[in-house]
Amino acid sequence: MKNKIAILGVASALVAVILAACSEQLEQDVNGVSSIETFYATDDDAQLAIVATYDMLTADNLFDWASPTFIKTLPSDEGTAGGGGSTDQPRYQQLDNYTWDSSNPAVQATWQVNYYGVFRANMIIENLEPENALRERIIGEAKALRAYYYLELVTQFGDIPLVLQGLEPSEFNQARVPKADIYAQIETDLNDAVAALPHKSDYSDADKFRMSKGTANALLGKVLLYQGRFAEAATAFDNVTGYSLVDNYADVFTEAQEFGDESILEASFSSQVPYDWNYPWGTRFENNLHVQLMGARAGSTPELGLIAGWGFNYPSEKLWDAFNAMGDTERRDATMFSEQQYLSYKSTDPNFDGSTWWDYNRYFRLKYGSYDAETNQDGAPKELNYGTNWRLIRYSDVLLLSAEAKLQSGDDAGALADVNQVRARAGLAGLGSVTLQDIIAERFVELAFEGHRYFDLIRWGETIANAELGVQVPATFTDGDPAHYGDNFDYAKHQLFPIPNSDIAAATNMTQNPGY
Numbered sequence: 001m002k003n004k005i006a007i008l009g010v011a012s013a014l015v016a017v018i019l020a021a022c023s024e025q026l027e028q029d030v031n032g033v034s035s036i037e038t039f040y041a042t043d044d045d046a047q048l049a050i051v052a053t054y055d056m057l058t059a060d061n062l063f064d065w066a067s068p069t070f071i072k073t074l075p076s077d078e079g080t081a082g083g084g085g086s087t088d089q090p091r092y093q094q095l096d097n098y099t100w101d102s103s104n105p106a107v108q109a110t111w112q113v114n115y116y117g118v119f120r121a122n123m124i125i126e127n128l129e130p131e132n133a134l135r136e137r138i139i140g141e142a143k144a145l146r147a148y149y150y151l152e153l154v155t156q157f158g159d160i161p162l163v164l165q166g167l168e169p170s171e172f173n174q175a176r177v178p179k180a181d182i183y184a185q186i187e188t189d190l191n192d193a194v195a196a197l198p199h200k201s202d203y204s205d206a207d208k209f210r211m212s213k214g215t216a217n218a219l220l221g222k223v224l225l226y227q228g229r230f231a232e233a234a235t236a237f238d239n240v241t242g243y244s245l246v247d248n249y250a251d252v253f254t255e256a257q258e259f260g261d262e263s264i265l266e267a268s269f270s271s272q273v274p275y276d277w278n279y280p281w282g283t284r285f286e287n288n289l290h291v292q293l294m295g296a297r298a299g300s301t302p303e304l305g306l307i308a309g310w311g312f313n314y315p316s317e318k319l320w321d322a323f324n325a326m327g328d329t330e331r332r333d334a335t336m337f338s339e340q341q342y343l344s345y346k347s348t349d350p351n352f353d354g355s356t357w358w359d360y361n362r363y364f365r366l367k368y369g370s371y372d373a374e375t376n377q378d379g380a381p382k383e384l385n386y387g388t389n390w391r392l393i394r395y396s397d398v399l400l401l402s403a404e405a406k407l408q409s410g411d412d413a414g415a416l417a418d419v420n421q422v423r424a425r426a427g428l429a430g431l432g433s434v435t436l437q438d439i440i441a442e443r444f445v446e447l448a449f450e451g452h453r454y455f456d457l458i459r460w461g462e463t464i465a466n467a468e469l470g471v472q473v474p475a476t477f478t479d480g481d482p483a484h485y486g487d488n489f490d491y492a493k494h495q496l497f498p499i500p501n502s503d504i505a506a507a508t509n510m511t512q513n514p515g516y
Contacts, residue, residue, distance in 0.1 A: 036166070040127040046138045049124050053145050054209065056117035057267040057392070060290055064282040065089055066109030067290045068152065069267070069390045070313070072451035075494070077468055078319050079449070080359035082297070082312040088358070092312065096359070098488035102498035102516050111157065111500050114149040118163060121146035126165050140196025143189040144211035147219055148265070150189075154182040155226070155455055158496045158513060175509035176499075183223055190220040194239075200264075201242050208259035214240045215265050218398050225401055226459060230409035237402035240264070243395040245425045250334035252394065253367055255374055255387065264393040271387030274380030287376075291386040295370025296342075297357060303345045304337070307382060309370040313449070315363040322444050330427045335367045335448050367449050396422050396446055404439050415439075422446055440464070462491045490515065 039045050060067035074081060074095035081096035083089055091106040093099075100107060124142040128135055153160050161174035162182055193216040200212040221236035244261045246252050252262055259266060269288040279285075295309015315336040323332035339354065339362040346352060354360045368388060376385030403418035412434065419442060420430035426446075431438060443456060457465045469489045493515030504510050 036123065036127055040124070040129075043132070043134055046124070046128050046135050049120070049128070050138045050141050053117060053120040053124065053142055054268075056113055056120065056149070057390075058269055058286070058288075059113045059116070059284070060267075060288065061283070061285040062113060063105065063109035065091065065293070066106045066113075068110045068113055069392070069451040070290050070294075071095060071106050071110050072156075072454055073313065073449055074454075075469075076453040076457070077316060078444075078453055079313050079315045079365070080361060082314045082357070082359040084311065085358045089312070098490070098494055100497070102501045102504065102512065104498075107497045108500035108502060110497075111153070111503070114153045115163075117149035118146055118153075119166075121149070122163065122165055136196055137198065140193045140216075141211045144193035144197065144216045144219065147186045147189040147193065147216075147223075150182055150186050151219060151223055154179045154186075155459075156497050157499060161510075173507045173509050175507075176511060180227075183227055186223045187220065190216045190223070194220070199242050205259075208263075209266065209268050211265075214242055215393065218264050218393050221398070221401060221405065225405050228408075230405045233405035234402060234409055234411065234414070237398055237405060240395070240398050240402075243398075245395060245399075245421065247425070249331050249426060253334075253388075253391065258389050262395045263391060264395060264398065267390040267392055269387050269389055271374075271376040271385040273385070274376040274378055275384040276380055277384070279384065285384075287384070288386045288388045288390070289384065291368055291370055291374065291388045292383045294365060294368060296364040297360075298342060298352065298354065298364065299346075299349075301342065301345055304366065304369070305371050305373055306366075307370050307372050307375075309383075311357065311360075313365060314359055314361050315365050315448075317361050317363065319444070319448055320363055322441065326428060326441070326445065328426055328428060328445055331445050333366075335445075336363050336365050338363055365449065391450060394447075394450075396425070397443075397450075397452065400439055400443050400446065403434065404436070407434060407436060407439065436460075458491075458495045465489075465491050465495070 081093050091104050094104055121142040130136045159176040159179050162177045194213055197213050200214050217236050217239040221233045224233035246262045251257050271287050293310050294313040297311030299308045374386050374388045375382035399418045399422050403415040407415035416434045419434050457468050496513045498513050498516035
């Protein structure tokens with residue numbers, strides 16, 4: 001006889017739910033273990049289980065240097081991998097250079113993290129009885145989260161296994177299903193979630209992190225847009241109500257604006273543990289260590305509130321030029337700054353020389369910067385204790401997606417209004433008419449380093465992707481990495497990540513994506 005059990009471990013107020021099987025002769029009482037049949041019996045159980053499901057949004061270091069947000073940024077033309085050299089975090093260098101393969105640990109991690117999220121959502125949906133309003137809402141949250149994780153997976157991997165319940169070991173050999181089936185399930189989950197969830201304004205301040213009607217409608221709009229169902233997508237985006245753009249663009253990414261008026265979905269990190277240099281690397285951090293990874297290698301810049309970082313994710317000259325072409329200094333100066341500006345801050349530092357830095361483009365990043373104010377202030381090493389949240393969906397993102405959906409469905413006036421709302425916040429004059437190229441340009445500068453650009457280019461098709469990613473750009477310095485652009489990008493291959501080797505080996509029904 002085999003039984004499913006849920007192993008519940010509490011660490012930093014987060015609960016991990018793991019499916020396992022045990023043989024009858026090994027069954028015994030174990031502290032911290034509860035059967036699935038008895039665990040989902042109380043409201044407290046339901047609350048613990050849904051927090052565990054949200055937890056996968058922040059599992060950036062569950063497998064050591066494998067942030068799902070950062071992974072989506074690296075192949076884009078927003079910047080270069082950077083770091084200490086070509087062998088510094090090879091998993092990230094490969095993503096930057098289009099040389100990744102099915103053994104890349106970061107690609108494997110984003111696959112696993114999202115499926116862990118799916119599993120935890122499945123356990124709630126399958127086992128929690130909707131006996132009261134709280135449980136009905138939590139099931140709605142679980143369906144919205146399952147939709148989010150599946151949308152991440154289908155966007156990055158294409159056809160994938162569709163699992164909607166706990167599996168026995170004999171059922172682990174799952175085949176991939178067409179992405180149309182995944183989209184259909186995502187729509188079903190999101191429609192259920194819209195009906196079950198409250199508006200963000202109905203949550204207490206402590207619960208603003210939760211899925212809401214607005215989040216579910218934003219995700220629904222995305223999945224409809226990705227399928228080319230533009231009029232339906234526009235309707236879904238118009239149903240994302242109760243949000244507004246923060247007046248000052250630079251304030252959006254501060255701690256004060258976490259879960260603020262513009263926030264639709266965030267990955268919530270904490271800097272309160274705190275960690276030190278003896279922390280066992282390769283295990284779970286509850287904070288956003290990638291902020292330190294992406295901090296400027298140049299040293300601290302007190303004038304901007306930055307402390308020194310580890311030099312990953314240098315902005316590209318192309319991004320700088322895109323801001324300047326728009327006359328957009330407000331968003332530019334909240335997103336990045338130039339070496340010339342750095343030297344003006346560091347006028348007493350005559351020894352600065354970035355010519356030996358790997359992948360350095362003469363620009364530094366401010367968005368998601370290594371700000372002193374965003375780290376733990378209680379004596380722990382600040383480098384290891386950032387509480388900065390990833391903004392996964394913002395209202396400006398929705399407005400620009402809405403503009404795209406409306407433009408493609410013939411509502412030019414609606415598209416123009418949405419784009420001009422975003423431009424007005426940046427202090428730019430409104431456009432008189434709008435094209436898809438205008439929307440592409442706005443998304444490039446508005447959403448830089450937020451994990452959208454690469455798969456936006458992919459979904460807009462081969463011609464646009466090749467025009468933006470297939471152009472050879474010389475490195476600024478001789479030790480830079482010119483292969484980041486052009487020669488290595490192959491749309492037929494790189495429009496999807498490969499299915500990880502581990503899953504190909506473990507499941508005889510699993511097939512690989514083209515080119516891998």
